[in-house]
Amino acid sequence: GAVVSQHPSRVICKSGTSVKIECRSLDFQATTMFWYRQFPKQSLMLMATSNEGSKATYEQGVEKDKFLINHASLTLSTLTVTSAHPEDSSFYICSGRQVSGYTFGSGTRLTVV
Amino acid sequence: RKEVEQDPGPFNVPEGATVAFNCTYSNSASQSFFWYRQDCRKEPKLLMSVYSSGNEDGRFTAQLNRASQYISLLIRDSKLSDSATYLCVVNIRGMNTGFQKLVFGTGTRLLVSP
Numbered sequence: 001g002a003v004v005s006q007h008p009s010r011v012i013c014k015s016g017t018s019v020k021i022e023c024r025s026l027d028f029q030a031t032t033m034f035w036y037r038q039f040p041k042q043s044l045m046l047m048a049t050s051n052e053g054s055k056a057t058y059e060q061g062v063e064k065d066k067f068l069i070n071h072a073s074l075t076l077s078t079l080t081v082t083s084a085h086p087e088d089s090s091f092y093i094c095s096g097r098q099v100s101g102y103t104f105g106s107g108t109r110l111t112v113v
Numbered sequence: 114r115k116e117v118e119q120d121p122g123p124f125n126v127p128e129g130a131t132v133a134f135n136c137t138y139s140n141s142a143s144q145s146f147f148w149y150r151q152d153c154r155k156e157p158k159l160l161m162s163v164y165s166s167g168n169e170d171g172r173f174t175a176q177l178n179r180a181s182q183y184i185s186l187l188i189r190d191s192k193l194s195d196s197a198t199y200l201c202v203v204n205i206r207g208m209n210t211g212f213q214k215l216v217f218g219t220g221t222r223l224l225v226s227p
Binding site for chain 1: 117119121154155156157158159202212214216217218219220
């Protein structure tokens with residue numbers, strides 16, 4: 001079946017640094033990729049929707065200058081958390097949409113210290 | 114009001130029990146409905162889609178009531194391996210973006226014990 005490969009699975013970074021998370025669709029072309037964030041004991045919250053070759057569309061309250069999304073090809077989308085702070089520590093997960101539904105990456109657990 | 118509301122639980126049941134989860138959604142324009150399962154620190158995985166006519170997949174039965182904006186999931190003969198968080202998910206068209214998107218409930222935690 002369709003697979004979205006997400007890396008890294010876990011990252012610890014220092015406050016003020018930037019972290020890049022990659023999601024690759026391995027056997028389908030993900031023209032649309034969704035980026036979610038999940039805090040402990042909370043639901044997945046959509047951060048932004050990216051379409052290949054165009055700017056991402058961000059949900060209300062999500063800072064686009066802080067969470068940079070690039071979707072330069074049909075198989076790769078990246079999320080960069082810039083100037084990370086401890087409150088950005090969370091579980092970040094991507095999802096590619098295809099005709100048959102949505103395929104999720106395995107998630108990235110970010111800890112900012 | 115949250116777009117998708119669920120009782121967070123946890124539901125503690127013995128093996129073999131039948132357990133039911135409920136969910137309500139607020140957007141009457143919601144287009145499709147799903148139950149996902151999420152294990153601790155893992156990505157959500159699709160359990161089943163939900164239709165107005167009701168649908169069954171082995172021990173799992175899902176039901177949708179569009180008039181009441183209510184979704185249910187019934188698990189029969191619970192197994193230890195059913196222990197997980199069950200997410201009620203609705204597909205809607207985003208107000209800001211115009212794109213279709215999935216909106217997740219907070220999930221209901223199920224613990225099946227021997």
